[in-house]
Amino acid sequence: MKDIATAPTTAVSNPPVQPTEAYFDARDVVRISATRDVPRPERQLEPVAKLIDVSKCIGCKACQSACVEWNDTHPEIGENVGVYENPHDLTPDMFTLMRFSEWENPATNELEWLIRKDGCMHCEDPGCLKACPAPGAIVQYSNGIVDFIHENCIGCGYCVTGCPFDIPRISEVNHKSYKCTLCSDRVAVGQGPACAKACPTQAIVFGTKEDMKVHAAERIEDLKSRGYENAGLYDPQGVGGTHVIYVLHHADKPGVYADLEENPRISPIVEGWKGVTKTAGLAAIGLAALGATLHGLFSRGNEVDDHDTQAADVLVKGRDPDDTHGGQV
Amino acid sequence: MAPRPYYSERGDRIDGLAPVTVSRYRGFTRANHWVTALALIVLALSGLALFDPALYFLTGLFGGGQTTRWLHPIVGVVLFFSFLLMFVQLWRLNMPRPEDTTWVTKFGDVVKGNEDALPELGKYNPGQKFVFWAMTGLIVVLIVTGVLIWQQVVGHWVSVPVRRVAVLVHAISAVLILLVFILHVYAAIWTRGTLRAMTRGTVTGGWAWRHHRKWLREVASRDNKGPAE
Numbered sequence A: 001m002k003d004i005a006t007a008p009t010t011a012v013s014n015p016p017v018q019p020t021e022a023y024f025d026a027r028d029v030v031r032i033s034a035t036r037d038v039p040r041p042e043r044q045l046e047p048v049a050k051l052i053d054v055s056k057c058i059g060c061k062a063c064q065s066a067c068v069e070w071n072d073t074h075p076e077i078g079e080n081v082g083v084y085e086n087p088h089d090l091t092p093d094m095f096t097l098m099r100f101s102e103w104e105n106p107a108t109n110e111l112e113w114l115i116r117k118d119g120c121m122h123c124e125d126p127g128c129l130k131a132c133p134a135p136g137a138i139v140q141y142s143n144g145i146v147d148f149i150h151e152n153c154i155g156c157g158y159c160v161t162g163c164p165f166d167i168p169r170i171s172e173v174n175h176k177s178y179k180c181t182l183c184s185d186r187v188a189v190g191q192g193p194a195c196a197k198a199c200p201t202q203a204i205v206f207g208t209k210e211d212m213k214v215h216a217a218e219r220i221e222d223l224k225s226r227g228y229e230n231a232g233l234y235d236p237q238g239v240g241g242t243h244v245i246y247v248l249h250h251a252d253k254p255g256v257y258a259d260l261e262e263n264p265r266i267s268p269i270v271e272g273w274k275g276v277t278k279t280a281g282l283a284a285i286g287l288a289a290l291g292a293t294l295h296g297l298f299s300r301g302n303e304v305d306d307h308d309t310q311a312a313d314v315l316v317k318g319r320d321p322d323d324t325h326g327g328q329v
Numbered sequence B: 001m002a003p004r005p006y007y008s009e010r011g012d013r014i015d016g017l018a019p020v021t022v023s024r025y026r027g028f029t030r031a032n033h034w035v036t037a038l039a040l041i042v043l044a045l046s047g048l049a050l051f052d053p054a055l056y057f058l059t060g061l062f063g064g065g066q067t068t069r070w071l072h073p074i075v076g077v078v079l080f081f082s083f084l085l086m087f088v089q090l091w092r093l094n095m096p097r098p099e100d101t102t103w104v105t106k107f108g109d110v111v112k113g114n115e116d117a118l119p120e121l122g123k124y125n126p127g128q129k130f131v132f133w134a135m136t137g138l139i140v141v142l143i144v145t146g147v148l149i150w151q152q153v154v155g156h157w158v159s160v161p162v163r164r165v166a167v168l169v170h171a172i173s174a175v176l177i178l179l180v181f182i183l184h185v186y187a188a189i190w191t192r193g194t195l196r197a198m199t200r201g202t203v204t205g206g207w208a209w210r211h212h213r214k215w216l217r218e219v220a221s222r223d224n225k226g227p228a229e
């Protein structure tokens, strides 16, 4: 029998030689798209997180390569349009993307070259999952990983509408939605994400969310001691916190990092669509249909009577000369 | 050419005398109506399937979620053009007329079926006109918002904030059009003798006298002045 893997607390360790069983699976699901009342799992897994320290990133894109390799995707060969982003956006074959921004810091008058690794944030309150109409196409595990289950996906693109970070991408080939999995298939067998493993500067690290916060705090202290007084952690509470978190040297201005959302939350429009519109709309349709059926069954209806028929006869055939209405007018 | 009739279409005529029947819709219009109706029903079922998880099972009618996802917008385009064709045929007599106001103010008599208290009407009563214009407006809104959220066609070109508004407006309009649809079906059944206008194409003289007297008068007078005389 295979041993059960232990939850990974780092991405740097090498894999065990012996094959192991996944340490979490379908039993640990806490949220399922288009499914109400998911039973509480028997156990609560330790929340995990991937920490991305933008101040350490050198923009080498090793993470992108590792992601492509591990997930066996085949991004198209792109075209150089004079910017460093490659490809130019996230795609169904590119789950993570280095976004480069040239920013003139008004405080120092210096040009700063900011690099942010974009990709799914693994929200605690995922908008993609809320918007998805297909039962089981998106699930969330109790360790915080939000995963797309492709066989249940119908390719409608509602997840794109729901995501506050504009992450999911729908394949034009098989009409399924794709995004970073947080390497759930690696994590399940005790391995850290491929991108974190590949990162040469350890700008990307992985472990329990608690550990990552502690590590982030050390990094922030270091940055502050070196003059970045606004350094801080990006773990947006508007979506309940995320399981991909950033250390930013300008945490007061997330927008300078290629338009990172200042205060992300599930859009009230999406909430309204999935909430009151659905409930009130279905209730209205149901009541109308029921009322119409009942009234239709029990009311007499508006019947044509003999008087109408005679009057029409007179009008059309012009038979009754006394009639003041009928005949030719 | 004779001037355009005011309360009827040129094609409306007395169809039979024993008993009196009046032709109301020609075959083309009826076929057009039923294609539109079928499209609307398919759209309602497939749309509801994606609207609430409790109704997701409806995707089974179409062979699964992926099929439902691509079928729905295509049928939407069919509905749009089918309705457009109907619109061209019907809009003129659905324009409001002064007597409509009186009819609306006496809505109590409408519900009671007390038609003697109501003004004489042309081919359509204000209720039918409401259904017509509500359908028209909602179909335009639905096709526009529907295209905006049609992932496979415009997915990359429409920004996420626009998609959010579009999907919400699409859902609300869909609810409204279903309410109008229920009203339409209900009224057609409650007003006995109406359905045959869309099946056989004719109505009885009594029906026309009771509900659309100005229409009947115009059709009858025209027929009496026909070239056969």
Ligand code: SF4
Binding pocket: A033, A128, A131, A132, A133, A134, A137, A138, A148, A152, A153, A154, A155, A156, A157, A158, A159, A160, A168, A170, A176, A177
């Ligand atoms: S595209 Fe797939 S994952 Fe996204 S909302 Fe639709 S069914 Fe859900």
Ligand code: SF4
Binding pocket: A119, A120, A121, A122, A123, A125, A126, A127, A128, A129, A146, A162, A163, A164, A165, A166, A167, A168, A179
């Ligand atoms: S970032 Fe977007 S795709 Fe990722 S979990 Fe959050 S809502 Fe879903």
Ligand code: SF4
Binding pocket: A063, A066, A067, A068, A070, A071, A095, A096, A119, A179, A180, A181, A182, A183, A193, A194, A195, A196
């Ligand atoms: S966690 Fe895995 S899937 Fe996500 S970006 Fe990194 S390598 Fe790609």
